[in-house]
Amino acid sequence: MELLVDGLWQDITQRVMTRDSGQISITRGQTSEGQQPSPGSCTFQLNNRDGLFSTANAMSPYWGKIGRNTQIRVSVAKGDDRSYRFWGEVSAWPEDWDGTNTDVWVDVEAAGILQRLSQGQTPLRSTMYRGLTSMATTPPVAYWPCEDGEASTSLASASGGTAMKLVGSPKLASDTGFLCSTALPVMAGGSFVGKVPTYTVTGESQIRFLMQLPTAPPNATQLVKVAATGTVAFWAASYGTGGGLALRGLDTDGLTVLYDTGFIVFQVDGQRLYVSMDLTQAGANVNWTMSVVNTETGVGSILSGTFNTVTVGRLTTVTVTPGQTIADGIFGHISVQNDVTNLFDLIGQVTAFVGEAAGARIARLCSEQGVNFVPVGTSSQDSMGPQLPNTFLALVQECVDVDQGILFERETAFGLAYRSRTSLYSITPTVTLSYPANHLSAVPKPVPDDQNTRNQWTLARPNGSSATFTQDTGPMRPLDPPNGVGLYSDSATVNVQSDDDLYQHAAWRVHLGTVNEPRYPATTVNLARPVMAPQRVAALNVLFGSRFVISSPPQRVGGDISQITIGIQETLTHFEHVLTYVGRPESPYRVAITDDPATARPDTGGSQLGADMGPADGTALVQVTGTTLWTTDAGDFPFDVTIAGERMTVTGITGAASPQTFSVTRSVNGVSKSHQVGEAVSLFTPMLIAL
Incomplete structure (x- = not known):
């Protein structure tokens, strides 16, 4: 724990008190999927028996040097380096003590930069x-x-x-x-x-x-x-x-x-x-x-x-x-x-910056306001509409709403960072947490609710037109069950440059809102556990927009759990460092790039079993219901398909006309069962085509 005094960082770690009445508690980012980021917070107690942190104590060497909005940062060891967990400022130094006046402390609640930026509602001028x-x-x-x-x-x-x-x-x-x-x-x-x-x-x-x-x-x-x-x-x-x-x-x-x-x-x-x-x-x-x-x-x-x-x-x-x-x-x-x-x-x-890229606008606004800022990953190129008078954070949020990336407070400086939507595409896991190896300190609880379900979005442009996109295929379409889930419609106004942009932005939001898998809002690990020692550095490297995977969970939950980090909560004591990642499903961000043989695998447009399959059968007869046959080129194998929840690896396909015969390796995700004629056959995790 370090305090910025007279432009120099002072180590006050030995003053931090962790006991039954308090511990170091840090919260950053979103607390659940779909929320805007809240100001980060860090709460802890400081030993103040000698009045070092009493702002009215003229005998303190910190007198006149600490007070409202003094910067503070928290870090833990990471090999030969430090992992910064929080960087913010202390707005007040409230003192407390017991009746004997021998136990004297300060309850500190530091806040991230969003706390200060959210104060006051004076809009920026034209x-x-x-x-x-x-x-x-x-x-x-x-x-x-x-x-x-x-x-x-x-x-x-x-x-x-x-x-x-x-x-x-x-x-x-x-x-x-x-x-x-x-x-x-x-x-x-x-x-x-x-x-x-x-x-x-x-x-x-x-x-x-x-x-x-x-x-x-x-x-x-x-x-x-x-x-x-x-x-x-x-x-x-x-x-x-x-x-x-x-x-x-x-x-x-x-x-x-x-x-x-x-x-x-x-x-x-x-x-x-x-x-x-x-x-x-x-x-x-x-x-x-x-x-x-x-x-x-x-x-x-x-x-x-x-x-x-x-x-x-x-x-x-x-x-x-x-x-x-x-x-x-x-x-x-x-x-x-x-x-x-x-x-x-x-x-x-x-020109009111019409056509400016969303990422560039965030960076420019921060520069104009004197806010420390860094982009993370590839910069967003989505084109913005005009910058009209509004508050600083509202103008930044307009960019986030258009690009659909992640805005967050920096942990290595007092400032903001932004991770663009495109930088989330097809990322590799920062950490893989093994369920059988007991890496998790709490059982991840799936939440199969409809809180974020949206199968129809209507987006409008300020003083412009609107466009609607509806998911009209698959199990999440707006038909009554069992043919769909019913209509989940929503609308928003987004400051895009052109009316022509609205349809694609509505389609992306529907894409996010029709993820047919449960949410895992909290994944918790305790870095003090010996089993986590090999994973400690990787776990500390999980930042906003990082991907984490829970491997080999119970078969009944449907295979590996892959999440994008949108929030981080942690508590530190003398003996423990507990991290809780707030996540959202990662699967919508797996994209195919056209002309890329590694990822460009479009589906056929519709396929189903042409004959029953037993739980041990190594071949599947597949009837193509669309217009395109499955590939028979040996260079395209292997790839995975799903049939009624069972994931199979296809090692070869024969047949120049429908039906075709698939050679498969069964039970890739631990599911092993019989399948009936007519059940749908599809690529594992159908990919969004990114042009």
């Missing part, structure tokens, strides 16, 4: 706001998001300057069409005027803003005009009939055109755009760039040129729609920089 207020490059010298509420009387500055004044009666918070922003104003014949704070003139000036013009304004309408202290009084972005934009230098009257790029055919009519006006002083001349990027597609258009014999100076005032003639136009996120940056530096924020 992606444009977050991008412009946390730029890795030069931040704006002036920035007005324009995301103010409909009753606002001005538009607040997000860069420390003064608010923008409203002229006329623009309709604030009226348009929600920009995914990268919360509701923006519709101009309604109004205007905005904002003063740019004094800043250091660098010779570079940049004005950017979001814009949509549902109705084309008259030719030469000024959209955004900026006052400057150089030889040109104003710089303006003006509209040209047909969807063009021009960058113009204007005289002191704000109307006479001194410099003009001409109308650039950007086809802006009706498009939701991020517009940029760049001016760079180059000696006596000014290099200009006019560019737009479509906020829905991320596609940009850029044109550059030079104005001769002119200076820019410092930008002083920004006016949006100075002529007050635009009725349904939308403007927002107006920024001024004294640095010309790449148009695509904030392309993710501009």
